[in-house]
Amino acid sequence: MNVIRFSDLCAQGKAQNQRVFIRADLNVPQAYDGSITEDTRVRASVPCIQMALAAGAAVMVTSHLGRPTEGEFKAEDSLAPRPSAWASCWGVKSRWWPTGWTA
Secondary structure, X not given: OOOOOHHXXXXXXXXXXXXXXXXXXXXXXXXXXXXXXXXXXXXXXXXXXXXXXXXXOEEEEEOOOOOOOOOOOOHHXXXXXXXXXHHXXXXXXXXXXXXXXXX
16 A cells, blocks of 8 residues: 655655645643643654645644533633744744644
């Protein structure tokens, strides 16, 4: 079975000027103040995000915290306070959108 890898698409130039949507596992342990206490999952997402950026793609990253109940917003499940911590780990600027953020 042939598997097309994202790295293959990047090497072929097929990610250039494309929007790339990455679903990353950013459900990380946090302290009571919301700060990230262990960032292994965030650091694990770095190679793919950097590969997409280096290939000239517009990158959108999505994730969630905990187990949100569909249709119910809870502030403690929000990713809003975290993009700056992730962006510094990824080495890029990020922008928060009401429904998400981009790197």
